[in-house]
Amino acid sequence: MSTLPTTGAAEGTREGPYLELPDRVSLYRFMALQRAVEERGLSLYKQGRVPGSYYDGRGQEATCVGATYALNAADTVCPLIRDMGAHLVRGTTPLAILAHYLGRAGGVGRGRDGNVHLGEASRGVVGMTSMLADMVVVAAGMALAFKLRGEPRCSLAFFGDGATSVGDWHEAVNFAAIERLPLILVLELNGYAYSTPSAAQFPVHPLARATAYGIHGEPVDGNDVEAVFEVTRQARERALAGEGPTLIAAKTMRMHGHGAHDDARYVPAELLAKWEARDPLARQRGRLVELGVDVAAIDAAVAEEVAAAAQAALAMPAPDAASATVGVYAASEPTPLGRGEAPWSGFCS
Amino acid sequence: MSTLPTTGAAEGTREGPYLELPDRVSLYRFMALQRAVEERGLSLYKQGRVPGSYYDGRGQEATCVGATYALNAADTVCPLIRDMGAHLVRGTTPLAILAHYLGRAGGVGRGRDGNVHLGEASRGVVGMTSMLADMVVVAAGMALAFKLRGEPRCSLAFFGDGATSVGDWHEAVNFAAIERLPLILVLELNGYAYSTPSAAQFPVHPLARATAYGIHGEPVDGNDVEAVFEVTRQARERALAGEGPTLIAAKTMRMHGHGAHDDARYVPAELLAKWEARDPLARQRGRLVELGVDVAAIDAAVAEEVAAAAQAALAMPAPDAASATVGVYAASEPTPLGRGEAPWSGFCS
């Protein structure tokens, strides 16, 4: 199969501790960037400058950043609602994201889609549909292609606890298990699906399903970015070794409402307080401070970058109304997603 | 809720051995009836008198007969492809079934639907759609109604191993598990889904899913009608006691091709030979003979009944073409299914 990518995979394995100091700093930086971008988006939303509705992943940064950081350039990612950090790790810029929120022509979605519905194909990222669990199926399909072509690549799909109830989730996981596809399934156990508590989504911890599908299951503290990195890295090794999918259950907490319109009064205040104390940024910041890293400088740089991006995004033009009906169909041979040429991932570049 | 049925449930519990001799004879008779009706249907099909395609449940009679026999009059049943015995236990006559195969006005489906797509609402039976797993969802909905109204009733759905791969199956089982619905799930593990062996439907024995959904799981020899009866009876007790669904995994074998058009050359001959030796009718016949029952007389009566039914069915008129477009919509307040007035079940009547 001559047209297929041959670069970018399998290498990137290091001996010894995988995460060296620059990696650990990067992990923090991406989390800080996610939080700053999302906070800025939220304030723009509250100012009435962001159309539609608004969602963020506050409190869940460690899961999406840590997991995505463990991927290789040629791997593909399907982020979900809470995973802006995944886009950032892959290289999508704060400017492109903020312009996306604002519905500007220069945003990732070119004004066609908004809020968390984004993904840059050139970075191996598939923008989510709204229909929860759709992307788990698509990720399985990508993994199938990798397996069929014998490529050392995997695909990773994020999803919430609520998404596990959708039939598509089951069809994808069952198929991936049968075919032992190189697929990493990251379940974000954040306690709620909109207003519905997890206990109303599954009667048993969903990790039990790993056993029922005959795949590897791995619980992890979803607020510890290094722990998430490590289980994902191992899942990736299994995937590439032909051992099939891994279901990673990352325990975390949705610290905001489902969206900006949702005051989440159905979430007990004590629960939030408990999780506030487990803030993933604070945890990683603590580690870095102990190692003598100037975290305040990172924070300042992040704040500056995001402020500048917001300025630039607001200055961008709206999409041209005449473009609204263009591009429903592709006109030419498509460029496959994620050819692996660019070293966008912080770790396995 | 004054309009709801109050009769027909909960009673019918006996002390001691549940199956008395007349029951054991009945179980045999229903299996023999299923086989005779389906054999007759097949020969009519081969004669070109049955339109469309043709399916039967040869070798699986014990599962559908045994399970359905354990239900009470007020319970509801969703049979699938291999479950003609379920219809017979509920009281659908051989004549109505044969006329159904033939597409006659007097058949169960009134010529609107054929082969295994049938069900008499007045007997608490919902005719299957083709889309596998659809009916598991519908059965869960019926069970929900029973639970909401506090009625001592349950619903039972049959399905094949292949059907467990459909997303709907998962949505139904997960919901039923969460709500602890009075639902009995009878999985007919017959080794194949059309040409696809079970191993290509699930990587792990599907009973493992019972654990993953937090419901009771029960393996059973699907070719032993009394064993199937007993696990179903217990499942029904659990259902009525508020203990939620049971997944019964009935190990059996599809002894014919998927349909009459399918020579099933993909099934190893030795496998069929092994299962031929475990024929469910032979097993029950053996028990009855030991008990001194004149089984030959039963067989003769069954043969005679079916022969007469076939005669009568062939004499029935085709449906009136003018009726083809009538009844797409219901015109009046519907009669709810399975009001429990009629003691059609062999056991709990």
Place this chain on the structure above:
Amino acid sequence: MQLTYLEAISDGLRCALREDDRVFLLGEDIGVMGGAFKVTAGLLDEFGPERVIDTPISEEMIVGGAVGAAIVGMRPICEMQFADFVACGFDQIVNVAGKLHYRLELAAPIVIRLPCGGGVSGGPYHSANPEAWFLHAPGLKVVAPSTAEDAKGLLLAALADPNPVIFMEHKGLYRRVRGEVPEGPYETPFEARTVRDGDDLVVITYGAMVHAAAAAIEQLDGASVRLLDLRSLEPLDEEAILAAARECSKVVIVDEANYTCAIGAQVSALIAERAFEDLDGPIIRVATPDVPIPFAPELERAVLPSVERIRAAITELLAY
């Protein structure tokens, strides 16, 4: 009482839950949350968790579960969180609910509420008008109120109907439209309504486009333009449509749905077949082109039928 379109639907639900203990609600986040749009707000408190059931995210289960409950005597009302998600419950609607009575003489009196429509920067997944899919599938009824009064009346009529009914409630009208709504139960017939009379031309539409068309007609001077609000798409009030076409001789049809195979196409074809002789000009359609609904207001406005586009179509046809 004066209610918004949204309040009218809530009131209809409350009425139904009070009047008939067979009625219950099934949907995602309809309990504590009161639904994504607060249509069911307060109902959990009044009727409890057995009549206002929060389900897992399982649209096939919501619809098929409702069918199951309905055939044993209940009257479930399902909510899709957005109309768009109905694609996830599609099979149970078209293959189970829609074909049940024809095949089995079993009726499934369920109502499926679809918060639909664009104009709120919902983007490709929160702006759908999927009614044509269900019009093409046999055995389903489909209604689409444009006013608060009809919203409640059609909901209660849908619930009284022994068939599965898809209830298209337009998100854009929820708080924008308000009107006098009778107290207590009443039913609006599944028939078209003449919103305003006229005989030079008739605009035929439904849902939110009734308001866009009314605004377009307001802006014309002099012409006598009739406005027909279909209200029910299945059954389709063919008599009212044909009478309007014959009396006005010029017809503009407006769909907010995507153009191809929308109900507007069906209405046009009906007129072209049965009122051809009375036509004094082409039958003009205004619809959303065949494009996913874009998110940015500039783009969304460019695809949804606007007051201007409708007015232009009317003006051009009047001049024909």
Place this chain on the structure above:
Amino acid sequence: MQLTYLEAISDGLRCALREDDRVFLLGEDIGVMGGAFKVTAGLLDEFGPERVIDTPISEEMIVGGAVGAAIVGMRPICEMQFADFVACGFDQIVNVAGKLHYRLELAAPIVIRLPCGGGVSGGPYHSANPEAWFLHAPGLKVVAPSTAEDAKGLLLAALADPNPVIFMEHKGLYRRVRGEVPEGPYETPFEARTVRDGDDLVVITYGAMVHAAAAAIEQLDGASVRLLDLRSLEPLDEEAILAAARECSKVVIVDEANYTCAIGAQVSALIAERAFEDLDGPIIRVATPDVPIPFAPELERAVLPSVERIRAAITELLAY
């Protein structure tokens, strides 16, 4: 070579698998079994289980998995065992495949084969003609061959297209229709084809109804009746349709699909809007009424458009 319609599709699949190693097949029982209709018979032996993949019974997975493989460079061809089961994979088709390019500039070049159509006592679940659902959803192409040559040519053109294409293959034509089919790869354009010329009236249709219409026209004497086979429903060959309507001035449209919101409605509406002035009579539609397809031959014959019904429609309109 002379091939049946079914053999032409098989030949197209074989061609594609030989020519392009990105092509693979995904479906239920397509391997050892060769599919329910034997369309893929022999392909497992020639190409192996990595290119002819038997899946679990998971239609969403088949479609969505194909999309995933396509966006990383493969060219999957999906088979639904019967067109009817496409309702079980509906969400992935309309929400993932159809909207991908518009939203993300990602293309999903997949083909979804739907063995469709009635006339074989398949009953309510094995007789579907669901194309209108996909015509109403943006971003999907839909083709529907009526001949063996077009079956292969449209399949290969669908595969070469960078978009998701729904391929409607009519079960009733599988073994009934046969014709000369070129060897090796070739592509049939997504355009209408004039099956026979004429200028008194045009019958517009596609799929199996092309043969019913041709038979109906045969039985007329004298009249000069044109027959247009749409072949592609999306893109719709509007130019060919309008030209035929203008030149013939009388139009009969035949759908095997259920009546409401079928492509026939769209074609009629198109003509009523854009060729109105050239019409010499009402636009007549012949379609299956809005009813599930019944099983018994007596009932099925009563609902599917028959040669007689089509002939009667033509005769009546000619006399208008």
